[in-house]
Amino acid sequence: MLVVEPSLLRGKIELEKDEIVGIFGRNGAGKTTLIMTALCMNKGEVSIDGNDFCVGPDYRKIGFVSQNPQTQVIGYTCKDEIEILSKFYDVDDEVPKKLMGSYFEVPFKKLSDGYKKRFVLSTTLSVGPEYILMDEPFANLDRDGIETLKPAIQNGTLLSEHRVKEAIEVTDREYLIKNGEIIEIDKDVLKDDSFLMENGLRGFPLEPIQFPISSNEEVLSIKVKGSTFHLHKGEVMCIKGRNGAGKTTTLKSLVGKKGVYIIFQNPDLQFFNQTVQEEVKDRYVLKMLDLQDKAERSPFTLSHGEKMKVLIGSAIASNSKVIALDEPASGLDGKSILELREIMMMLLEKGKSVIMTTNDFDITPLCSRVIDIV
């Protein structure tokens, strides 16, 4: 049995070899901290079958699949990666061959997002670890990607995840990290919308936005896969589609258009100033978004939800008529999604129009019109 007891949290996690365990909690609750502790990269106690794992850790026993597969790959293809691993460990290439199928020799960068995660998971499994740790495996995946990945998740896995509904379909036991404490919870409570809302978790249905009678004032024409659509004042136009369908490319085509402010997926790559105040530039907007106490902080040090707020704040302060959001729900917990809903309503009240790309069904109630890229 793997037992992890992080110094920064109260309580511990236990994982048997024949079960899949889920960890849930809000952004910043300590899910990644816990996983890093299990890898002896944070302070805490880790034991396997009663033996201290962190004394000369043998990483053949614990495998890790991070949220971002791109930074976990050294080889060009899965076959390549297996050959590299075989220079250091005994490797069973049958597992990755089976999990990757015809994609075994396809270059990593040409794989779909679901298969990229399969790539990392299958190469990790090839070493035959006793336990696997997965940090937000379903983040940024569309339905197909999730269904591609789910069957590859095996017993002995500890996974931290925001997408509660999808995760509890594969987990046997569940833990909640709340106020610095690790608590084991019953699966049924994770199906209770009020429990999810109370604990800032995702999975509850979002109340649709009541849109006023739509305005005829056209603010932007946008080309989506060759067809032209017109965005009107006070409208939230959602562009849905699979990973790789061309949603982000559509938004990129708007770069440089006057009156359009685009917020892409990775907030860290979009801060060009030292403080939140310099980024947003408008004290009134900071107050409106409840960010005034963070004005002097570096935006890079904020939680994911707060980073999104800073970017939206700079969009509001720019006085742009149209705000475009690329997968805004990605990496957000339930509380942050509710905040996103409030901010959207605020934007619409101010007469702004919104374009949003998403493959996340949780936030479609925020859309007044949906364009599906098939």
Added chain:
Amino acid sequence: MKSSFIYVFFLSVLIYLSSLYDPLISFIATLPFTRKRTGIIEVLVSFISFLVLSFFHRETFFSFTLRAISLINLYFMSSQLTDLKSIIDITKGKATPVIVAMAYYPFFYETTLEITTYARARGIKLYRVDKLLLPIVVLIVKTAEDLYTTVTLKLSGKYRGNFDIMPRRNDIIIIAYGVVILCLSLSLRF
């Protein structure tokens, strides 16, 4: 097409030698290994350099421009052609930083391009290096942390491969390419 590090290194030496005799040939020889956009920029830079040097009657210095660009391209070429497994074998598993640097060059390149797109979307001029550097530095630090984890977990076992010097088909193709380029430079020079 991937090839053993030792033969890619050999190709680089041959192209470098070729640049000493005819920089234009070596420059053209490295162009197919650069990305399309990089290649176009390099050709433009060379052209502008030629015009400026011609204006000041210093055409002889143009060979330095071509040689410098060729040397940069040799790095790109090596990253693209080298089979990382061969570096592991040559260094008996001790060249982890080299492996990581070569494996992540495309990742950094693509992310830096993304950052410039985001900067344009914010109306930030691309000469504001102070602004552009901020997300790039954060990216480097974060990626370094992730890579440390990856390398620690994936390559911490005891190396037990072996180095095979016998050239394979791809190795022979690139050696031949290098020899042809050098011969061409020499034949045009003498």
